[in-house]
Amino acid sequence: MDNVSQGIPHGLVQGKVTKKIEWNDQLFSLHVHAPVSPYLAGQFTKLALPLVNEQLRLTEPAIATEYAAFPENSNPERQEYVRRAYSMVNSPSHALGHQHLEFLIVKDASGQLSPKLHELNTHDEIFVGKEPSGFMTLEEIPPAAKDLWMLATGTAIGPFIAMLETPHMADKFANIILVRAVRTQQDLTYQSRIAQLVHQFQGKLRYVPIISRESITGTLRGRIPTLLLRGELEHASSIAIDQQHSFFYLCGNPAMVRDTSEALKQIGLTKHLRRQAGQFSSENYW
Ligand SMILES: Cc1cc2nc3c(=O)[nH]c(=O)nc-3n(C[C@H](O)[C@H](O)[C@H](O)COP(=O)(O)OP(=O)(O)OC[C@H]3O[C@@H](n4cnc5c(N)ncnc54)[C@H](O)[C@@H]3O)c2cc1C
Ligand SMILES: NC(=O)c1ccc[n+]([C@@H]2O[C@H](COP(=O)([O-])OP(=O)(O)OC[C@H]3O[C@@H](n4cnc5c(N)ncnc54)[C@H](OP(=O)(O)O)[C@@H]3O)[C@@H](O)[C@H]2O)c1
Known part of the structure; x- marks a missing residue:
């Protein structure tokens, strides 16, 4: 049937x-x-x-x-x-x-x-x-990208874990920076899986957890766009943002995507389009 x-x-x-x-x-x-x-x-x-x-x-x-x-x-x-x-x-x-x-x-x-x-x-x-879809994939990242920044709020950490668990992922980029923002410490899911990935990537993967509503040692406090503009994401990851080699994926809360896109434009980056390569792209969860 x-x-x-x-x-x-x-x-x-x-x-x-x-x-x-x-x-x-x-x-x-x-x-x-x-x-x-x-x-x-x-x-x-x-x-x-x-x-x-x-x-x-x-x-x-x-x-x-x-x-x-x-x-x-x-x-x-x-x-x-x-x-x-x-x-x-x-x-x-x-x-x-x-x-x-x-x-x-x-x-x-x-x-x-x-x-x-x-x-x-x-x-x-x-x-x-039956048919999965979506354009936030490794295949859509322009070849010039050497440092991949993955910025997630809430449950949007998921698709980034899937990318990080892709075979030979460590060979595709010089550095990968996983930034995930949640409200409270109890929202930091998949911590041991991420720690295992950090270990596997042997220094190529930096993990920057952000908790917006609590001050917890080992995490940043605040919101992604503010921390980005203050240079705190670069400082925490020890990776400098570079117009030629950085590429950003933003995923999750649409307000974060909007505000971070504005922040990235302020520092001279442009939205990536298939017809014109840029440095950031996004997926809104609602
Ligand atoms: C491409 C894409 C991928 C998605 N992947 C996930 C995922 O992996 N996990 C997941 O939990 N949701 C994900 N979502 C959101 C999901 O599709 C639903 O919108 C969500 O579960 C709410 O559905 P609902 O029927 O319970 O609420 P609705 O009756 O549709 O009410 C929606 C309200 O819930 C809030 N909301 C929706 N999604 C979220 C979220 N993820 N975090 C915080 N607030 C939210 C918003 O305020 C929105 O107005 C994704 C959405 C898109 C477009
Ligand atoms: N997680 C909880 O403890 C909790 C509790 C009650 C209800 N809920 C409900 O559960 C759903 C999901 O909540 P969630 O916590 O997973 O997702 P969320 O509301 O999207 O929050 C995730 C992170 O995104 C940040 N954020 C929000 N707007 C931003 C912006 N404009 N720029 C940058 N960062 C921004 C939040 O910071 P801020 O904290 O500064 O907003 C938080 O750090 C929501 O519908 C919510 O109503 C969750």
Whole structure:
């Protein structure tokens, strides 16, 4: 039976949660097995769950009963799904293969999908976009780039871990600087995996954690654009920003992306376009 006759909309495939890690009350990782197409490190896909009828049952039971009484409404093809984009944390070349996907997710209590994803457990069913996509990949970085700066807020550390775990990544750049900003220390997920990467890269990878709302030894306090303009990111990483050789990927909170893009322009860098090489590019999470 094909997907549509099973009631799964075009573009989605059925998967299973194989593991769940709860980092704190809001942050969690889901490992999912699903028959998706190959992807590139840095890309994202959709996660989806059936929604409308279930929500109706919970919020408007009388309407739900009336709705279900019409034969056309019991047609599974009418089932609605809520879907959102999530970036893969694991490189497609990892040991279990590209159909084992790992996602780092923050629950937004007022959101439609993330609280439902938070309720999932191992063996639960989940729906996944069959075709991953996205242009924040190693392949899009111009060849002149020697120092790669990866700037992330919150859960946007994920696609950068996927890039860092790509085979031969250390050979592609002279230096890689991973800057990740979170609100509080408890939001610093994947610390041991990052420490392992720093060790593997033998000095080529610098990690600069930023905590905006707490002062913690070994981290910077503040926001990425301010720290950048004050020279604190260069100081903490011991790498100088250079118009010829630096390339920046910015990912996560759209306000950070906007303000950091302005800061980068102030220091003379330009946005990278396929038709005109520049020094920075970005992906907004909302
Ligand atoms: C390319 C891309 C990749 C993404 N990858 C991830 C990922 O790996 N992990 C992840 O948790 N989310 C990711 N997102 C965000 C995700 O798609 C959803 O928007 C998010 O989970 C909220 O969905 P919701 O249905 O719960 O909330 P909605 O009902 O859609 O409400 C959205 C609100 O939640 C807030 N919000 C959305 N995403 C985030 C976030 N990541 N961090 C902080 N606040 C947020 C914003 O205030 C927004 O207004 C990505 C988005 C894009 C476009
Ligand atoms: N993480 C938590 O403890 C927490 C608690 C309650 C609710 N939530 C909810 O969970 C969701 C995710 O929160 P999150 O903490 O993962 O993501 P977030 O709100 O995007 O914060 C991540 C980092 O981005 C910084 N930032 C925000 N705007 C910026 C800008 N214009 N320029 C530069 N940096 C900027 C934040 O600094 P600032 O701290 O200075 O804003 C923080 O360091 C949100 O929807 C939030 O409402 C999270």
